Amino acid sequence: RNMSIDGKSKIYITRQIPSEALEKLKDECIIAQWKEAESTVPRNELLQNVKGIHGLYCLLTDKIDKEVIGAAGPNLKVISTMSVGFNHIDLQTCKEQNIRVGYTPDVLTETTADLTVTLLLTVCRRITEAVAAVKDGKWGTWSPLWMCGTSLKGSTVGIYGFGRIGIATARRLKPFGVKEIIYSTASGSKPEIDNELGSRYVEFSELLEKSDFLLVTCSLTADSTGIFNNNAFNQMKKNSILINTSRGEVVEQNDLIDALRSGKIRAAGLDVTTPEPLPTDSELLQLNNCIVLPHIGSATIETRTQMALLAAENLLSGLKGTEMPGELKL
Ligand code: DGY
Numbered sequence: 001r002n003m004s005i006d007g008k009s010k011i012y013i014t015r016q017i018p019s020e021a022l023e024k025l026k027d028e029c030i031i032a033q034w035k036e037a038e039s040t041v042p043r044n045e046l047l048q049n050v051k052g053i054h055g056l057y058c059l060l061t062d063k064i065d066k067e068v069i070g071a072a073g074p075n076l077k078v079i080s081t082m083s084v085g086f087n088h089i090d091l092q093t094c095k096e097q098n099i100r101v102g103y104t105p106d107v108l109t110e111t112t113a114d115l116t117v118t119l120l121l122t123v124c125r126r127i128t129e130a131v132a133a134v135k136d137g138k139w140g141t142w143s144p145l146w147m148c149g150t151s152l153k154g155s156t157v158g159i160y161g162f163g164r165i166g167i168a169t170a171r172r173l174k175p176f177g178v179k180e181i182i183y184s185t186a187s188g189s190k191p192e193i194d195n196e197l198g199s200r201y202v203e204f205s206e207l208l209e210k211s212d213f214l215l216v217t218c219s220l221t222a223d224s225t226g227i228f229n230n231n232a233f234n235q236m237k238k239n240s241i242l243i244n245t246s247r248g249e250v251v252e253q254n255d256l257i258d259a260l261r262s263g264k265i266r267a268a269g270l271d272v273t274t275p276e277p278l279p280t281d282s283e284l285l286q287l288n289n290c291i292v293l294p295h296i297g298s299a300t301i302e303t304r305t306q307m308a309l310l311a312a313e314n315l316l317s318g319l320k321g322t323e324m325p326g327e328l329k330l
Contacts, residue, residue, distance in 0.1 A: 009054040009319045010075070014041045014062045017082065021308035028316060029055070047071045055080065055315045061276075064089045069097065078318025082311040084108055084164075084298075086328060087220040087247060095330040102314025102324050105164060107306040108298035113168035115271060115297045116215055116245045120173075123241055123269035124213065125149040128291055150212075150239065150266070153177040158211025160184055160204075160227075161218020161246060162193070169215055170197055182207060186223065208235035213243065220247035228252060233259035241267045245297045248274035257283045260290055271297050 011025065013033040025031060032049050034041035040061045041049075050056060050072040058064055060083040069076065069090065079089060080102035094101050122128065126149045133139055133147065140146070157178050159166045162185035170181045174197055181199040183190075189201035204227075207214065214236065218224045228242065229252040236242075242265055244251055253274050259265050267289040273282075276295055284290050298304065310326055317324040 010052060011055040011057060011315065011319075012046075012049050012053045013057040014046065015059055017057070017311075018305045018308040020305055021312040024309065024312045025057070025315065029319070050076075054078070055319050057082070057311060057315050058089075059083065060085050060088050062088060066090055066093045069093050069099065077321075078102065078315055078324075080311045080315035080318065082307050085219060085247060087249075091328070091330055100318045100324065101328040101330060102311060102318055102326050103328055104307045104310045104314075104326055106326075107310055108303050109164040109168045111300050111303040112165045112217075112245060112297040113172055115293075115299075116165070116169045116217060116243060117172045119245065119269040119271060119291065119293065120213060120215065120241070120243050121152075123243065123267050123291055124152065129288060150241070152213070154179050155212040156180045156182060156210050158182050158184070158202075158207045158214045160207060160214065160216045160250075161186075161224070162190060162199075162201075163187070163217070163219070165245070166215070166217040167193055169217060170199055174198075180210075182210060185218070186221070205235060208232055209237070211240055212237065213241050216242070216244040216246050216250055218246050218250060220249050224250050226250070226252045228256065230255040230258070233264045236265050238263060239266045241265070241269070243269045245271040248272040248276060253284070257287070260284075260287050267291075269293075271295055 008030045011029045011031055013031060016035050016037040046068060050068060052075055053072050054075050054077050056079045058081050064079060076099055078100045081089060082104060084103055084105050086103050089101060126147055130147050153176060155178050157173055159170060162183035166183060181197055182202045183199060184202055184204045184207040193199055228250060233255060256268060260268055269291045271293045272295055273292060278292060284292055314324045314326050
């Protein structure tokens with residue numbers, strides 16, 4: 001795998017990134033970049049620009065499939081994504097071609113857990129409806145049952161995907177006085193966390209049946225794709241609330257729309273959808289028991305800077321062939 005003539009590696013960066021990270025990369029690499037902040041690199045542009053690179057710095061909005069990896073060619077040593085999610089990268093091809101993959105676990109955990117709790121509270125206390133009522137002149141006198149939501153205290157919180165973010169969310173919810181935290185997750189029960197939080201591993205069907213609030217914080221895999229479908233909504237409590245801060249594809253969105261319309265579940269809060277951005281004519285946006293946020297789970301300046309820096313470190317280590325601080329095991 002050849003370096004360029006002056007010994008520097010060639011990399012491509014698929015977006016404008018925080019300047020701290022760009023500075024780090026500039027010293028050691030020859031950089032080509034899609035410099036836009038808010039538009040994705042067009043596919044053709046990406047395919048052209050990856051030719052001959054040693055490293056690719058990408059985002060979750062870039063589909064890094066066999067074609068892109070093929071277009072890069074045999075110099076490509078490392079793909080580093082500025083995200084904890086990696087469902088946009090063809091890991092099988094990376095493995096076959098000995099390409100290392102970096103991602104950004106840990107640095108965004110707390111921020112994303114904050115947003116998960118924010119979305120939960122916003123939905124269960126009907127905050128967007130309440131704010132709209134004030135603006136629309138619909139605030140009459142104080143009234144015993146007007147704008148009532150539902151309490152966390154005494155509730156059963158279910159978490160699907162009990163990894164870093166799921167656990168950090170559970171830690172935040174415990175002080176709200178929830179009755180029980182149950183979870184279902186691919187890696188099975190977590191006795192240490194159960195000791196700490198009094199949480200309990202359950203089968204998926206029990207999670208559906210018992211949760212008053214069901215929080216989705218899993219990673220998108222073949223197993224989790226579409227798992228929240230009609231079948232699942234039929235098993236959930238009529239008063240339950242679904243919160244998704246993972247990936248839109250975990251939810252069968254048409255089934256969710258039906259469940260929200262027909263009252264199979266009470267409400268939903270989504271930070272992720274299919275597709276993204278969600279078209280403004282989506283039926284989801286017509287429902288007053290659904291709140292949609294534009295994928296802002298990790299969106300604080302501090303966290304995004306840390307993600308960008310970690311992705312830069314991953315890329316540089318991968319280029320040097322040394323240990324990467326956030327490497328995906330392939
Ligand atoms: C991720 O990192 O995968 C999130 O979706 C955005 O921070």
